[in-house]
Amino acid sequence: MSDAQFETALQGRETPTGLTVDIREMTTRGMIDLRGLADDTAFMAAVKQALNLDLPTAPRTSAAWGEIQALWLSTDQWLILCPRTKTEELLTALRQALAGIHSLAVDVSDMRTIIRLEGDQARSLLLKGSSLDLLSADYEAGTARRLRFAEIAALLHIVSTKPDVIDLYVFRSYADYAWDWLIANGRTVADVRQFGKQAVPAT
């Protein structure tokens, strides 16, 4: 039998034009949902051994070591990012290291769709659907947090800034909705920049 056929949620969707930001689906990332207790030193040590990084414990932060990243999701939950091809290997290593320690590591690489937004207007666009104070200093590079976005649940990861590169994680079944939303709200005619220099109002 031939190779397994791989099809992501947004495969085959049109590439939008006339948007204020570039959007595209990220398809080569593996994801592991990791549960454990941050104050369990054995757990933290085992994860460090398997991933080579200290899990971030400050809320809404992330950590990276090479091509592996860990996003803080909760006081006892992280999303581990890695190249999709290495997910199984990494999961096995994690499970081995965590044997006997109260924890749960699950491959969730297919559970979410990642849409990358790139450009100066990425935050403005997201602000049309999110009530987070995305223009505040709290949202620096590396910030990861869950949010209510438009009518769905999502996870936001600010990959880098100037210009902004932001990954928006949505559950796979909502990918089309999120894509449609970004196209409808990201049109250049609806470009709004908050603060900064503006046209002088008439008097």
Added chain:
Amino acid sequence: MLIVHCHVCGAEGDETDFHYGGQAHIARPATRDPANVSDAEQRDYLFMRHNAKGLHFERWRCDRGCGKWFHAARDTVTMEFKATYGISELPPRALMEAATGEWAVFFKDRLAKGSEA
């Protein structure tokens, strides 16, 4: 739209980022002694609620943040949050003392004992 502050992860956000969980400090009788729960105890547990006008104690979940439950003290008239505290904790002493009506009755013994929730 309320702004809610998560006691666990510190996230602050709109009420729609949180889930309201109703009155706080309701003990489940069946957990304590499943074989000896009277009809009245079960009714009180399922249905009877402190419906405070003013200072109220309630549960919230950080729905779009860390997913954890916590307690909050809120004024049901002005909507001001007076405090948040852990899901297994009692409110700050000053708020227990400020409570009125059914809540005052509820906290009376606990203030005397200073015990766990």
Added chain:
Amino acid sequence: MKSRYSIFSLARNAMNYHKDWERAWRSPTPKSEYDAVIVGAGGHGLATAYYLAKTHKLTNIAVVEKGWLGGGNTGRNTTIIRSNYLQDPSIAIYELARSLYEDLSRDLNFNVMFSPRGVMMLCQTEHEFRAFKRTAHANRLAGLDCRMITPEEVKKIAPIINDDPNCRYPILGAYYQPRGGTGRHDAVAWGYARGADSLGVDIIQNCEVLSIRRDGGKVAGLETSKGFIKTKKIGVVTAGNISTVVQTAGLRLPIESLCLQALVSEPIKPVLDCVVMANTVHGYLSQSDKGELVVGGGTDPYNNYSQRGSFPALEHTVTALVETFPIISRLRMLRMWGGIVDMTGDRSPIIGKTDIDGLYVNCGWGTGGFKSIPGSGYVFADTIFNDRPHPIAEPFGLNRFIEGRLIDESVAAAVAH
């Protein structure tokens, strides 16, 4: 008895530039003792007093009200009247109310503008369709004039509805009660107030109940802001604030007070001649005689005594209605407001006696209060007068929470598979 209202009395008074109209109700000072006191001069309280006086000839009674009569939820709802519920006890009381509404203007000699223009409940999912079919069977066998209608009939009755079969929630049909409709909410309170007053009932406004005084296991009277009032029977009918009132007698109720919001649009010429309820998307729409579109939705989730809701709850409702009635996107919202609704554990009301002799409660109407006013007042008056639950009130007693005999109308919404 007051002079009657009619086209002739209107013409007669016009001759004298309306200088000689009688007061619709007096403004009496409280007596020291009454045979019964109703707490709360909303629609339910006033109706209770009216039927106590009219049906049971108990006229030495008072209604005390902390603010102005009809100022609570009676004046803050979306005025929908219908009885097409699923559970037998609900059908009985709401249909009693609806049928009393039909003749209420003439009974009270006060036009409450009951308008049986029809209520349709849209079916927007297969599940909802099946659930309403069940309700339709139950209602038909209970003797209600209700029926399922097709999408074509829906469109004919409400031409502004979105009939695009490819929309997010296409209209699969509707459950229709042609004899449901709307009434003029304030007029219901005023009409009952005028009616009760003319039978001798003292309606005492701006009189707040501070506490219920007990004499052992019985009620002794009420401490009010206008002094002590002695009485052996107290009927508490105060919706949102009931917990606070009965607590003074040491009674607890399975009630939580939430904020229910509603709104109206600017007035426009008639576009909708029936009430449309879209339960899947949580939006209710009708058009008032003034031309305003009257919109209701769900409650805000948390306990709230402020009569002020949050924007998202309304936003959700409006978004749903823009999708269901596309013309309204270009109309404007004129006014929004909130009422404090008292919700029980099974979302059905409580009517009946309590553990305290002479203390009766009528509350927990949640979002169903306005439509039930005449029925509620009728059976509550009977319950108070006879000191036993009226047969229609009986299922709504407090003991149901001990027995597990819940009356849950939300069952049709239970979704899974």
Added chain:
Amino acid sequence: MTGKPYRLPQGGRLIDRARKVSFTFDGQNMTGYHGDTLAAAVLANGQRVFGRSFKYHRPRGVVGLGSEEMNALVGVGEGSRHEPNLRATQVELYDGLVAVSQNRWPSLKLDIGALNSKISRFIPGGFYYKTFMWPQAFWKHVYEPMIRRAAGLGKAPEGRDPDTYEHMHAHCDVLVIGAGIAGLAAAEAAQAAGARVIICDESPRFGGMADLSQGTIDGEPQLDWVASRAALLADAENVHVMTRTTAVGHWHHNHVMLFERVCDHDPSLLAKGTPRHRLWKVRAKEVILATGALERPIAFANNDRPGIMLASAARSLVERYGVSPGMKGVVFTNNDDAYLTALALKRAGGTVAAIIDVRQGTDSAAARDARNAGIEIIPGHAIAGTESSYGGLGINGVKIAPWRKGQGRVVNESRIVCDFVAMSGGFNPVVNLWCHNGGKLTFDSGLQSYRPGKHHDRIQAVGAANGTMDLAQALAEGYAAGEMAVKATSSPMSRPKVETAQQKPLEPIWFSPATGKYNEGNKHFIDFQNDVTAADLELAQREGYESVEHTKRYTTFGMATDQGKTSNLNGLGVLAEATGKTIPEIGITTFRPPYTPFSFGAIAGTLTKKLFLPIRRTPIFRWHQAQSAHFEPVGQWRRAYTYPRAGEDKHAAINREILAVRHKVGLLDASTLGKIEIKGPDAAEFLDRVYTNMFSTLKVGRCRYGLMMNELGFLTDDGVTVRLADDHFLMHTTSGGADRIAQWLEEWLQTEWTQYKVFVTPVTEQWAQFAIAGPKAREVLSKLGPDFDISAEGFPHMAMKEGKLGQYPVRLYRISFSGELSYEVATPANFGRGLWDAILNAGAEFGIEAYGTEALHVLRAEKGYIVIGDETDGTVTPFDVGLDGLVSKKKADFIGKRSLEQSFLRSAGRKQLVGLLTEDPKEVLPDGAYAVRSVKDKPPMEMIGQVTSTYYSPTLDRSIAMALIENGRSRMGETLSFPLEGKVVKAKITDPVFYDKEGSRQNV
């Protein structure tokens, strides 16, 4: 009807006389200038009447300046872009604008509804409560339709909206609402301290009333100062400036909605796809209200006639648009501000017949200026009435009389010829937003109005909004508020120097009597739009509607589209005088959002059509679509219901799919099923608490069906749970329950059984999951190349294995919801479509067919399996559906156990699940049909239970149904009657398992 043109030869600060603009009003071609409002341009064309009033259909013209306008309501645009009830004073003129007047038929001049005016004596406030009661049926069929047709102002647009709307969230340290002098000062102070500031104004311009007021700032005209502040704020990195943006409401915790009219002034933007309106959801740490004040009309007889307007509006027409309100006017006032209007009219070359001032004496600075300009002042007088021209379409004079507070009627009056009146009864601070979220008001006797008092939110009011009418004080207040809002620690900013004239205090006038008994025929309008007169308010009092809320609701005063902006206080003043109380004793009605009406489109934003609510799609969704599947919504999911082929109806398709499963093999997309990983040393014990039945005894690698109740003892969910390892389970839930159950498990762990070491991770969407069901299922699997044993012995019923099917990683469960040999196979979602196709290929030779949810439901019903939500409705216990065996008697406690002991849940006569076979096997009972104890000629009939599921079973070639029937299990074999419309269907009670009772087919 177009009369003399009112455009002045010069002047008009805002218009560009070089840019002519063409538009139509009621079909008449008119021209105006760029910069005009519709109100100014129509007036400039000599048209004074803009519409008809709500009740009496009286002709009405422009009264106000902006959003407070109550009379000049027009419809703008055509067809699907028609927008009713817009204030002509706010509509900015553009080329091609089409406006129509409202509430008139057949035309503005000749209006049949105006007959109401003739009978107005018979229809005072609240008249309809007293009549229309007989005969009863007439209300619905005659009276009400008549009333409805007459009411309602403008017409609705047609069809779907061609335009778009959107939302924007914003956060700031300081939100300044209103960009007049005080607001600009506040914004400047806050921005200087480095705060994030948003400043918005309802109008297209900054400056508020600066251009119409007297006094200088730093020696310059106020407008120069405004321009420099506007430039400074626009240039600042930390400020966002907005015009044409109304703060419509203030909610809990400083949540403020701003309504931005993006394209209304220039519809050519719409063609490019620009959103028409934008709703800003602003969360501000501090709110500063600089919303100014609105002028009050004065209640004199027939004060509603076209040509009678507010003094500030008249001034604005002259100075901003170069439009004269008429040929010759009088100014009627109780304060100094209106003198500026007289001066402005005079400066523009107009004729001011007189200033009529209710105050005695002419010793003020304002009076001196007027005298110097040659304007006559008549102190101590008031207008007692107006003389109409053209049948009420205008006026040709006013009657004036000496003013004495409290007099009931006037006897000696004189006449002044004029065709317009500029009136001013003082100013009301705009406190609406202050009150939206519970701010308290305090009565200011100097202003004779309410101004902000206490508030529990972080909000301040400044300038005229705070009742501060003095320029210097307003400016100082603005700066101070801005500094306080950001807690500026540095020394305060230097304040500009202000020069203004001293003002003489106003004298309240709420009601100006006419000759004769005031209410005999004369109308003193309080609420112009709703046609509420002073007499109506007094009538309400007489009739006992004493509370101000009663008066309001009885007369509808303050309930029009202006929400009482100009009428509220005047009404209170009239009520106070009528009852001998003070205005604060009368009380005040509640201000509710929005400040001014805003579009529903803006509230919906982009969440319309396909973005209205999300549709959840499974990994196989596109395949289902390509097969033209019928879909059904399950929660937000869309599931394939059935797959009709060409020429096949839904029923035929469903039957074909069912028979394929029974005789060959079928494939179902079950990806929506909830999946939750549960792991930890206490996982088994936790599951014992959650399910009614036992899970700690389940062996690793095996599956068990579980039932869940809520704490009330009612069924809420079910599904198959697998033990992956000793401390590790995978729970399946219903599709609709997936999210709810995961949250629920977390709640119990976090809040009740905190001692349990258990992690719960929902993984529903990680997996695509399919059922392969039918006698050939194993052969299909075998063909796919499993790398593990799938033989009947090696892989028995209720077992589970992980491995590969060909190249696809899978979890394979041998479970059955159809009673056939059946597997559920799960693969990571991105492999889902590939595996789906592979299974169809592999199954082709066995006749595999995809089946949808309806076939699934029939298959399970043939087997008597319940579906949560069909057989249960939130009031059904496990006993009711005959699953007593799944309710553990060994476990001390599990969720819902105690409630099952409540008397009613154990009582005799509960409805129990049974099967039904109709007497006529072709007759399918309808969904939800009720059985009755005995059939009667007509309702009511006593109901004893209802059908929960009903189908035609192609397997059995007859109808089958499941039902909950009172004491059903003890009535086996009994025949029940189901009265339908026009017939009674009879059906026999049977066991609910209709097919393969022994369960042999799934165990092969």
